[in-house]
Amino acid sequence: MTVVAIEQAVAAPLATRSLADLGARVIKVERIDGGDLARGYDHVVHGTGAHFVWLNRGKESLAVDLKSEQGRGIVRSLINEADVFLQNLAPGAVERLGLGADELRSTRTELIVVNMSGFGRGGPLEQRKAYDMLIQAEAGLISITGTPETPVKTGIPTSDIAAGMYASQAVLAALLRRCRTGEGATIDVAMLDATVEWMGHALYTQMHTGAQPPRMGLSHSSIAPYDAYPTSDGQVLIGVQNDLGWRSLVTEVFGAPELADDPRFVTNVDRVRNRHECDAVVASRTKRWTAAELDVRLAAAGVPAAQVKYLDQVVEHPQLRQRDRWRTVDTEHGPTEALLPPATFADVEARMDDVPALGQHTHALLVEAGLDSDAVEDALSAGVARQAEQFQPLPR
Incomplete structure (x- = not known):
């Protein structure tokens, strides 16, 4: 299965990395001027952002200018041969690019399109900026997290992770349905919806008692000790x-x-x-x-x-080390350890390929999109696309 993704930050990249781990081919479309924002959140992994390394192994990077007609045509050509198109641009942006679900699926009903957003389609907050902390606040997660005196957000991007998990799950369900019916799907996944779903028992407590569950620190409102x-x-x-x-x-x-x-x-x-x-x-x-x-x-x-456990202890956790849960993957500036995905198949190991440099696969993907050698060189020289210097991946 081939997935084309116009994605950045956490939620969508987590969804597609989960699919890549399971064996999908993921083509990641990035901006030519810096690529995915997460590449530059920090430089802790040999010069690459920790978020990016975590979320983008096993993908092919196409750096292309979507503001140009040629750039959009290149991506459209790749989507036309793909099984899944997933995006988390601002609401309405993908339609303005001519890559909306209705337009794409008008000629290819078998295509699966996933639109990821902060607040979902429609409603008064549809156009609001949606970062993880903001969604945690709107979903009520912050209201029940922390001590009685101090509300806090979670230490990991919970709302992003929740949305990413539901998106990859939905893709698998849509692929299964397509195998039976031949019909694709248009799927919307909102970070708000995913996080409110995770509120679980706290939400039901509120609905059926009328009482806000208190912040309990390390304790639990319904269990003791x-x-x-x-x-x-x-x-x-x-x-x-x-x-x-x-x-x-x-x-x-x-x-x-x-x-x-x-x-x-x-x-x-x-x-x-x-x-x-x-x-x-x-x-x-x-x-x-x-x-x-x-x-x-x-x-x-x-x-x-x-x-x-502090994180240095987690890295060396005997339960992970003795069960051989770590693998080595490469990045453009050096290797790093990465955890195997949580779901372990008895007969096959998850794919653990390298983290791509920005535009590492651009040349090959331009050819795949139908450009001849002269057109490829013209696109690169005109700044419509960008090809990264190749790095030698680790031997497998």
Whole structure:
């Protein structure tokens, strides 16, 4: 399957990278003057932006000027031979380029077109700028994230990631339908819709109680004990989600079986109602051990627990290293490690190809679009397209 994408930032590139990992050919259309904005967010991966390296492995980069008639014609020619066209330009922009879904699918009903946006089509916010933090705010995510005193956004671009996941999922569903019916699809994915969907239980709590779920920090509005608890040298996170788990915690870990039948703590409803007392009882006992000692005791008793890992520890996490989850991919300035995609197939490994330089595949794609050698040179010399210097990829 071939995907042509006019994309930038996070949401759309994540969707197409997911498809590339699964074996799709992804042609990434970029601006000739700098390409995808994410290339320059920072320069931490040998001079390339971390966001870009994360989201764009396994793609072919075509640098072309979409403001020119010839540039638009080149992209149109590639879309005409593709299975999927995905874009996240500003609302209305792709139609002004002559690449709207209705126009493209008027002659190719089998084409799958995915339009990604911040707020979706129609409605009073359709034309508003839509960055991840802004969508988190509009979706209510910030209102329930943080401490009682301070709301915060999540530390990763949650709204972008949610939209990207739903977009790739929708493409797979549309391809499956096309295999059965021959019909393509026009699909809209909004970051707002994806994020509000992820609000899940908090949204239902609001709708059915009329009460705004409070910001709980590391705690949980519906479960107790569920928080970080002190040890003699730090802290350990403990999450007890059922009454049997509570009994195991107080009996096998704390050696305090009398707490199992304490009327304040017998059920989760009781423990949530008496959260402060429950947390105090747990904290008074966790302080007896170091974090490492308590972690061993909790694991032996089957009580869910964890220690907060910093990112240097995550990079070397034994659960990832011992399961061989890291691979090496190349970028134009040097190699880097990258995680295998989360879905593991028993009989085949996901494709983990290189991160392209801006315009790395332009020459070949211009030829594929139907330009002869003279026309290719004319397009490059006129600034309609840009060809990057080639770098030697790692041997496979």
